[in-house]
Amino acid sequence: MSCPLIANADVMRVTRLDQCGNPVCGEDNGFVFDCFSSLAMNNNSDDGDDIQYKAANGRVCGFRRGCPTFKGFDLELNVFSVSPELIEILTGNPVYLGYDGTPIGFDTCSIKCDTGFALELWAEVLGEECAEGAQGQWIYFLLPWVTNGLLGDLELGSEAVTLQITGSTRAGGSWGVGPYDVQPIDAAGTPGPMLTPLDSACHRRTFITTTPPPVPSCDYAPVLCDASVS
Template sequence: MAVFPVVKGTRLRATKVNSCGLPVSGAANYAVTNGWVSLAISPVMQEAEELEQRNAEGRVCVAERTPPERKYYNLTLTLCQVNTCLITLFNGWEQELDWEGNAVGVRDQRRVESDYGVALEVWAGGKAGDDCPTPEDDSIFASASTGKSYGYFLTFGTEFTLGDIEIAASVANFTLTGITFAGPQWGRGPWNVVPTDAANTPGRLLTPVTDDQHLVIQRTPVAPPEPTPGEECCPLDIPTMFTAPDYYFGGPAAEPAADIAGDPAVCVSTP
């Protein structure tokens, strides 16, 4: 049994995916930021339904009940500043460029993006009671862990829209709202987020995401990634991160999927 507190959001990573959760390669297809205020994940349920049939006398002769089901989750992400690349990553809006080709804003569009989405990963702090177990032998010195663990949340969102914008004598937040979907083609993911051995070597998820799952929550001693340079979106090239014999899903001769993801391309902040 895992018991851990969730205190403060420490980091957020967004990765562009298709409608099945498959990571999409591109020049600006992922970002890591701490420039966010909150992420709300609210379930939307299919209500239970009472089924009954009465006989000719008016008495109930058949009674049954269908249980409730989770349809999806509503996502509400509040940003503490305008991040044009994140807004574009979430809702597909066109970025406004200056004369040097640097992003300086966004332009809205009528159509809400639903063909693509983002994989959202969030790390939360909070010290658990078993973060510092008593060592049984000297193997603990081989551990890559800092001794701290994190709450890790993974979900997949699409149909993001920008909320109300109020310009006043106060801090203005920008809110993006969307809905979750199942992302089975995420598989074990392109990032190293959980330990793969007793030394806490960072690796991919141990088990793939299935077509029934919208949300993954777990504890991990693997530290969250640092924000991308300038908290901008960076290049993602899955084929160069996973090359033989380290495959994303598996190789042509039934080789297994890699336990550890390769490094992404170097990302450099624009002026």
């Protein structure tokens, strides 16, 4: 039995999704970054209705606690990087291009409720002995469908500027086992996609992996289409 300890968050990747929660394949549909300060995944649930039978004399004859319903996670992502590519994938608002077609800014127009993204996070692991040949160990978080990405309040002054993006997870989607290699698929440590897809009722998957996270970049990352996308 493993007893991992979560250290600091390391790398994050976002992937553009279509309206059905499918990964959108192509050169400009992913982004890998590490210039963020925190990611909060706050439970959103309904407490349900309690049922109580109370007699005329005030005695409680019966009581049943309401069953909570899990609605998903409300996300708060705080980033330092004002990357047009990242903001465009997270919010669905368009980038502003320079004379050579390179993104140099972004527009803030509306809340795009018909767009979405998947979010992956790698956090370093403490207290676990690495397998032979492994470069390290990480706890991998997958949120396969996030919608309603919104850029929060922005205040510019003499201190460091942090951008906050909020969103909420959805169940379902069509991430399947994903378009990326995120875990070993054999005893030799060969990187591959997840071994089983996330259930359609689930909002998050978390597991330990020895497959290293992708390398951060300041450009779009390609999302490749192959048989692993389902």
